[in-house]
Amino acid sequence: MKKPLIGTLAALLTAGATALAGAPAATATTAATTAGAQSAQAGKVAAVTFAGTVALSNCSGSLIRFPASAANDPALVLSNGHCLETGMPGPGQVVVNQASSRTFTLLNASGGSAGTLRANRMVYGTMTDTDVSIYQLNTTYAAIQSSYGIAPLTVAATHPVQGSSIKVVSGYWKKIYSCSADGFAYRLKEADWTFKDSLRYTSTCNVIGGTSGSPVVDAASGQVVAVNNTINESGQSCTLNNPCEVDQNGAVTVRRGIGYAQETYLIPACFGTGNKLDLTRAGCTLPRP
Structure with a gap:
């Protein structure tokens, strides 16, 4: 993270x-x-x-x-x-x-x-x-x-949707990253921590230090669907700053340069x-x- x-x-x-x-x-x-x-205005969600x-x-x-x-x-x-x-x-x-x-x-x-x-x-x-x-x-x-x-x-009180357009909005850096919800990691392991059902970004949301905690906003609804928290920086497997995905069968996948967020619909x-x-x-x- x-x-x-x-x-x-x-x-x-x-x-x-x-x-x-x-x-x-x-x-x-x-x-x-x-x-x-x-909020929606005249039938449209504001940018x-x-x-x-x-x-x-x-x-x-x-x-x-x-x-x-x-x-x-x-x-x-x-x-x-x-x-x-x-x-x-x-x-x-x-x-x-x-x-x-x-x-x-x-x-x-x-x-x-x-x-x-x-x-x-x-x-x-x-x-x-x-x-x-x-x-x-x-x-x-x-x-x-x-x-x-x-x-x-x-x-939002509902699970985010794969393929949806999302914005990662960093108040620290005053920067908005635009990408899509590429999919969901069954388990995301990073050093000693394990996260469940994490949202995986497409590559254009290449988040950096200071973007941690940014809301992940669904561009269609304008609602928060996740909170940004990590990216695999150097291609290492399951280490600090290099999370790995683990599927239901225990298979490990490493995606260098790909970022992740934790879903918020459970909150x-x-x-x-x-x-x-x-x-x-x-x-x-x-x-x-």
Whole structure:
């Protein structure tokens, strides 16, 4: 995986890890209508832009909502588990409900800074089966819409589709990569970590360090279908920065220069009313502590 770039994970560098990768106040109805920076207008989905993405100190991320989120719910930010300020979770480790004061630069459509958002809690983080971190902010979607005119991106609750056009939107580098969903890896192994059912890019999404945590946006729907997390850099097999695919029969495939993302459709089922994490909810299959 593309490790974070800047000093918050200096300990990992020491351990030998190498570079990974003024609007009016909105009502609940208005926020629901505008939620997702790529909302439909006149029957068309708006072009994918930087609106709703964020830059972390060392990674990329996005301001997100789930299909059932409400305007006055605490807002959430999505990134990678390996981007946590506390370091990469070990295999089998799941971190939940930890205090955090992390800040995020919220971007507007052109990639400029719209303002600064602050977390009050790291809700969920893991590198087991997937590679995600979810932060709760100290403000709501409605307040963000009112202050900055920025709506969150919606996380799709359905599996991404092979062959679909996708955009990997890096808030850190302010760069948008365009490619297609080439397919899905049954298991993706990288060093000590194993990810399940990972989305594989076609070659034009040649992501680099700092793009970790970028939302993978379906170009047709404008919804988030995955979170960017790794690429095979040098053709090695199953090593750090060189993930390998393992099929149901144990056969290993190495694809040099090909990047991957972790699907996000499983996440909405784990959040209930008020954007509250509940790993015991029916349909929630995210790893538990």
